[in-house]
Amino acid sequence: MSTPTPQKFEFQAEIKQLLDIVIHSLYTEKEIFLRELVSNASDALEKLRHTQLTEKDIFDDKLELEINVTTDDKAKTITIQDFGIGMTREELVQNLGTIAHSGSKAFLKAIGEGAQKNSNLIGQFGVGFYSAFMVAKSVKVYTHSWRTGEPGLVWESDGSGSYTIEEVEGQRRGAKIVIELKDDCTEFASDWKAKEILERYSAFVSFPITLNGKRINTVQAVWLRNKNEVKEEEYTEFYKFQAHGYDEPQLRLHFSADAPLSIHALLFVPKESTEKLGLARLEPSVSLYCRKVLIDAKPKDLLPEWLRFLKGVVDSEDLPLNISRETMQDKALIEKLNRVITKRFLKFLEEEAKNRPEGFETFYREFGVFLKEGAALDYTHKDQLVKLLRFESSLTEKGKYTTLGDYVTRMGSEQKEIYYLVGPNRASIESGPYLEGFKARNLEVLFCYESVDEYVMNNVREFDSKKLTGADHADVKLAEVPQAEGALAAADLETLTKWMKETLGERVAEVKSSDRLVDSPVLALNADKFMSPQMRRMMKAMNKEGGDSPLRVNLEINPRHAINKRLFALHTSAPEKAKLMAEQLLDNALISAGLLDDATAMVARLNKLLENI
Ligand code: ADP
Numbered sequence: 135m136s137t138p139t140p141q142k143f144e145f146q147a148e149i150k151q152l153l154d155i156v157i158h159s160l161y162t163e164k165e166i167f168l169r170e171l172v173s174n175a176s177d178a179l180e181k182l183r184h185t186q187l188t189e190k191d192i193f194d195d196k197l198e199l200e201i202n203v204t205t206d207d208k209a210k211t212i213t214i215q216d217f218g219i220g221m222t223r224e225e226l227v228q229n230l231g232t233i234a235h236s237g238s239k240a241f242l243k244a245i246g247e248g249a250q251k252n253s254n255l256i257g258q259f260g261v262g263f264y265s266a267f268m269v270a271k272s273v274k275v276y277t278h279s280w281r282t283g284e285p286g287l288v289w290e291s292d293g294s295g296s297y298t299i300e301e302v303e304g305q306r307r308g309a310k311i312v313i314e315l316k317d318d319c320t321e322f323a324s325d326w327k328a329k330e331i332l333e334r335y336s337a338f339v340s341f342p343i344t345l346n347g348k349r350i351n352t353v354q355a356v357w358l359r360n361k362n363e364v365k366e367e368e369y370t371e372f373y374k375f376q377a378h379g380y381d382e383p384q385l386r387l388h389f390s391a392d393a394p395l396s397i398h399a400l401l402f403v404p405k406e407s408t409e410k411l412g413l414a415r416l417e418p419s420v421s422l423y424c425r426k427v428l429i430d431a432k433p434k435d436l437l438p439e440w441l442r443f444l445k446g447v448v449d450s451e452d453l454p455l456n457i458s459r460e461t462m463q464d465k466a467l468i469e470k471l472n473r474v475i476t477k478r479f480l481k482f483l484e485e486e487a488k489n490r491p492e493g494f495e496t497f498y499r500e501f502g503v504f505l506k507e508g509a510a511l512d513y514t515h516k517d518q519l520v521k522l523l524r525f526e527s528s529l530t531e532k533g534k535y536t537t538l539g540d541y542v543t544r545m546g547s548e549q550k551e552i553y554y555l556v557g558p559n560r561a562s563i564e565s566g567p568y569l570e571g572f573k574a575r576n577l578e579v580l581f582c583y584e585s586v587d588e589y590v591m592n593n594v595r596e597f598d599s600k601k602l603t604g605a606d607h608a609d610v611k612l613a614e615v616p617q618a619e620g621a622l623a624a625a626d627l628e629t630l631t632k633w634m635k636e637t638l639g640e641r642v643a644e645v646k647s648s649d650r651l652v653d654s655p656v657l658a659l660n661a662d663k664f665m666s667p668q669m670r671r672m673m674k675a676m677n678k679e680g681g682d683s684p685l686r687v688n689l690e691i692n693p694r695h696a697i698n699k700r701l702f703a704l705h706t707s708a709p710e711k712a713k714l715m716a717e718q719l720l721d722n723a724l725i726s727a728g729l730l731d732d733a734t735a736m737v738a739r740l741n742k743l744l745e746n747i
């Protein structure tokens with residue numbers, strides 16, 4: 135069957151319109167064309183591999199299954215050659231002359247049931263090829279089908295209304311696509327630019343890719359392999375390559391799912407949090423792939439914000455590779471992926487916490503703050519996250535963690551709330567005045583050391599229907615402990631507190647006898663329910679309004695403490711001295727609470743007191 139050459143064809147009727155969409159608006163970046171053509175080459179090789187299983191008579195059978203890209207910056211061309219299945223004249227017309235026809239889809243149908251599972255075929259929508267016209271003045275497709283009786287052919291078009299097909303001699307099997315670049319797209323004829331694009335999008339294509347003779351893809355798409363067959367070193371190598379990690383990952387989750395979406399994911403937790411080290415806020419860095427081809431290296435909504443420390447890959451066959459990533463349709467899909475992956479990762483953390491508690495605690499020390507952020511802000515996952523939170527407490531040893539769940543099991547029947555204290559470290563909380571009353575009553579208090587903790591505890595609000603309550607909040611009511619011997623009598627106590635309120639004036643909202651003090655003489659409690667000392671400090675640090683509003687505290691005094699008994703005696707016998715003493719006591723309480731802003735007056739007074747010892 136010989137056809138006069140060249141033969142001219144008109145593109146299918148809708149083609150101009152459709153080409154216009156593809157060229158001008160479907161893709162956000164021009165460089166995508168190379169990803170699409172390499173994906174097509176990979177599909178063509180995959181098809182050949184299938185064909186080889188059943189057909190003996192294959193044209194040019196000795197050729198390697200590989201993809202060769204060459205650039206020529208003088209001629210301003212880029213060429214993508216594969217030794218795949220190639221195309222006959224009819225196939226050229228069908229596959230490249232009809233926009234909505236996807237040969238890959240037809241191929242899948244042809245090889246029958248079960249073929250849908252063949253994730254090695256990238257194409258699905260039959261428009262990727264036309265992305266070449268975003269950058270091309272003209273596109274030539276040299277091809278020879280795997281069928282031995284067929285001629286070599288060249289298809290050519292400038293992407294406007296028509297194309298030609300002509301026979302050529304000496305054509306190897308497969309397809310060679312030569313793109314003559316538009317004047318404003320000549321950068322794609324440079325080796326470095328092509329390298330950058332190939333490495334970004336096509337690093338995991340399963341057939342060897344060379345660029346100007348040099349091999350591009352050397353690392354495998356391990357996420358698609360069975361996890362029992364992947365070696366530790368391979369995971370680490372992949373992590374270093376794909377996530378640009380310099381460390382060894384401390385946790386790894388490799389999983390696949392079929393329903394409700396097809397997902398292959400490989401997620402890593404790095405050793406250290408750079409954000410914790412004070413470096414910039416992390417960007418999402420779990421990359422989105424579709425059948426080994428990169429769709430988006432830093433997809434924003436693939437995972438919730440608080441999982442921004444994760445690295446790795448999510449690959450979903452359900453993603454339409456050819457559809458622009460900003461469309462609404464994609465958004466719903468991304469949300470679905472987000473839900474499935476987040477749920478799976480939380481389950482993974484739960485298992486780690488249960489089965490490898492030490493490893494989990496190492497993780498928590500570094501990344502716990504992200505879980506707290508999630509517990510405070512991500513309403514959907516709050517319940518699961520709260521269970522993962524870890525705290526030291528007045529009942530744990532230094533450096534040992536407990537959970538809210540365990541705390542609740544230790545609560546006495548009369549205890550209604552979960553108590554916590556925020557402070558810079560264990561020693562400062564333990565030596566502060568707030569803890570002793572709780573200790574005397576055998577009430578456990580959780581210790582929080584991070585500045586976000588107050589905010590987190592406020593947002594989490596309750597656990598197991600028990601309110602989370604700051605042990606330094608003024609409205610905490612504690613049960614009576616038996617009055618110790620030698621306390622000031624009730625009437626004297628009333629006189630003393632009244633005198634102290636008059637003496638200290640505006641600096642205190644209230645002075646009263648304390649039921650929570652055991653060893654300390656006085657204690658300052660926050661009079662402002664809505665602004666804890668920690669919050670006030672934070673706002674001050676951030677120069678926020680309210681940070682330096684005049685501070686008023688409730689002062690509680692310990693009726694059993696020797697200092698207060700002495701103060702009671704002095705307030706009538708030596709009122710001047712007693713006044714100095716009362717002021718100093720207030721400042722001492724403020725220092726313990728971390729609330730004394732300016733120590734100048736305090737130091738002057740203290741010197742005066744020392745003079746009279
Ligand atoms: P898709 O890849 O989604 O099917 P494309 O527009 O990218 O759509 O390609 C259209 C069709 O052209 C492919 O399905 C395939 O049949 C054919 N084709 C494209 N490139 C090649 C190639 N390098 N070798 C053989 N056939 C190809």
Ligand code: MG
Nearest residue numbers: 174257262263
């Ligand atoms: Mg394609």
